[in-house]
Amino acid sequence: MADSSKHTDRPEQDVAGERTTRRKILEKAGVGTLLVVYGGAATKTAAAGVPKYRGKELKETLRIVQWSHFVPAYDKWFDNVYTKRWGQANDTEVLVDHINVSDIPARAAAEVAAQSGHDLFFFLSPPAAYEDQVIDHKEIVQAVTRKRGKMGQLAFRSTYNPRTKKYFAFSDNYVPDPANYRADLWGEIGIKPTTWDNVLKAAPKLKAMNNPVGIGMSNELDSNMALMALMMCFGGFIQNDKNRVVLNSKGTREALKFAKALYEQGMSNEIFAWTPASNNQAMVAGRLSLAMNAISITRTAELVNPDLAAKIQLLPIPAGPNGRLGLEHVMGCYVIWKFAKNKRLAKKFLADLETKYIGAFENSKFYNFPSWPNSVSNITRRLERDPVAKPAAKYKVLGEIAAKYTKNVGYPGTSNAGIDEMFNKFLIPQMFAEVAQGKRTPDDAARTYDGQIREIFQKWRDLGKI
Amino acid sequence: MPLRRRDKLITYLVVGPFAIVLAFPFYWMLQTSLKSELDLYNTENNPFGWGEGSPTLDNYRFLFSDTQYVHWLLNTVLVGLVVVAITLAVALPAGYALARLSGRWGQSMGVGLFLVYLVPPTLLFLPLSRVVAELGLQDRLASLILVYPGFTIPFATWLLMGFFKSIPRELEDAALVDGASRLRTLVWIVFPISLPGILTVIIFTFSLCVNEFVYAIAFITHSDSKVVSTGIYTELIRGDVFYWGALMAATLIPSIPLALLYNTFLDRFIAGFTGGAFR
DSSP, X not given: OHHHHHHHHHHHHHHHHHSOOHHHHHHHHHHHHHHHHHHHHXXXXXXXXXXXXXXXXXXXXXXXXXXXXXXXXXXXXXXXXXXXXXXXXXXXXXXXXXXXGGGHHHHHHHHHHHTOOOSEEEESSOOGGGGGGBOOTHHHHHHHHHHHOSOOHHHHHHHEETTTTEEOOEEEEEEOOOEEEEHHHHHHHTOOTTBHHHHHHHHHHHHHTTOOEEOOOSSSHHHHHHHHHHHHHTTOOSBOTTSOBOOSSHHHHHHHHHHHHHHHHHOOGGGGGOOTTHHHHHHHTTOOSEEEOOTHHHHHHHHHOHHHHHHEEEEOOOBBTTBOOOBOSXXXXXXXXXXXXXXXXXXXHHHHHHHTOHHHHHHTTTOSEESSGGXXXXXXXXXXXXXXXXXXXXXXXXXXXXXXXXXXXXXTSOOOHHHHHHHHTTHHHHHHHHHHTTSSOHHHHHHHHHHHHHHHHHHHHHTTOO | OHHHHHHHHHHHHHHHHHHHHHHHHHHHHHHHHTSOHHXXXXXXXXXXXXXXXXXOSHHHHHHHHHSOHHHHHHHHHHHHHHHHHHHHHHHHHHHHIXXXXXXXXXXXXXXXXXXXXXXXXXXXXXXHHHHXXXXXXXXXXXXXXXXXXXXXXXXXXXXXXXXXHTSOXXXXXXXXXXXXXXXXXXXXXXXXXXXXXXXXXXXXXXXXXXXXOHHHHHHOXXXXXXXXXXXXXXXXXXXXXXXXXXXXXXXXXXXXXXXXXXXXXXXXXXXXXXXXXXX
């Protein structure tokens, strides 16, 4: 083996050394391209003039990491307009890094392990488990409250720990979570998804039309939010208002029975492999008849398939035996690490952002709702006037959902470290999936997962966080 | 002649299905990258044909005009080349030393080295975050250049060790008897014969660098410093919205030169991998 390769290699190598070969040209072209591009970058910096400060134009630096917003225009506005203007006004270079939504936990863990990272770190759910790693954000809350009045209850219950009396995060926004349904399909069978009972009645017919209901039962964000909200509509809660675990209840068992029936009669087994994109893709592909999701579904459809977008309508979460209780879809929470290098500017940045939230609200296409209701004036009128909505005023219902049917994760208690850990371990979707697949009875599942969540809570209680 | 034709037929019958299966992802990437969003999302369309607004170059335009894709490609190439150089500089002498100079301990040490390669990055990225931060390398390509040799060197050393063992010792002895030093023997006799092994290390190391994800995502968040594997993942998957066309275009582009590279050096690559297999 070795001998044969020896004989084939040597002559070619010798020849290659004597004349110009294609390989050599490619090598030179590659090195040349690298030199031009990196050399060009250096020239660009030089052409900008002599920096005022060592290596830069502005005095301070503020580093932010946040998700890649589903509306690309929001990131463009935030990165290239808002932060640039704010930076000029505050003599600060603001550097914004973007990460994928599913990498937020890993990146946060890495920054904490390194005790080094960004000045502002953005989470999509209340990061109570990191309480010891972050500053008390009270000062920012007070600064915004002085200018914009009271903070919304949702943000307060999502970022304040009553036990330690600490704001472990600062919420600038939350995202309402409507029911997205195909008005044309539901119209054909003459039912509207206003109650879970209606959903169960319509589901077999919709499935027969090849347009099943799509509520995920998988380890991902959308499943977490939809199933916890469904549970609440049936009177099942993870904890009570004193942050004591009460999962093993009649309400939870009823919700589990309902979900099993809904799966068997009106959904497909795709829901066990659901990802955060599944709602969007299946709805925009015209497959689903109902999904619980933020408005990214209809906004995507408006771009990709405007005819379909007009058929996708929004409603508050269907009502159950315990009423209509929904959750936010995403709770935007910034934290300032204790090890952040520029805490002073990070605090000022957040206070300024929230005080004038109109830019964020409009550039996110009404995805980001302000955590201080008064930070954006005339929200209802703005929602009514969306230029691409079909029918007009399609998004008006978001105002109603935000005001009446949007609770915090862990309601009626607060979003605490136990809830945070349980949320990120996706225990509720696992419980529902096991019942739907017949691996556990509703009684067994409620009892088992109640026990697991109690253990998590006890750990955090022992640490003095609950 | 009939026999040769029959042999050929059997060969094609065996290899053909494999070739189709292996080429299919490339075909799928290419076709998806040329489809419009409307076409992609319409489940009634034939997935192998063209629907509304297809074929289109919109996804490529978006990739090159609305993202920093070219920058990510160049970053990937830069990291890959530097890591290849570091890997060769360390693995060549290490592999040779373990094959020739370390006696019976060489084999065990080689296996030990290979075991290091098997430690998953998902375990290592947290402690390494600390190292990267202490060195002030966060969000810099240098962090990847520092960390990647941690998994490329063990594999390359192990591979080269096997390859060096397959080279007849008599060749080196002859050179040494003729008065060449150990270094000169290595440079003029051993390394040229080992070209298939060295090429294998170069291609494989470069591929590992292009494919690596965990360290790149953990250590680098700044858009300017991202590499292809993380850049397309963070900028073309936005929340719960996937830009499928652009994603496919972005993955197809770097896979083509890699595929050509493997194809060009296929014989040497196979020789490199199997060089020490029978010793």
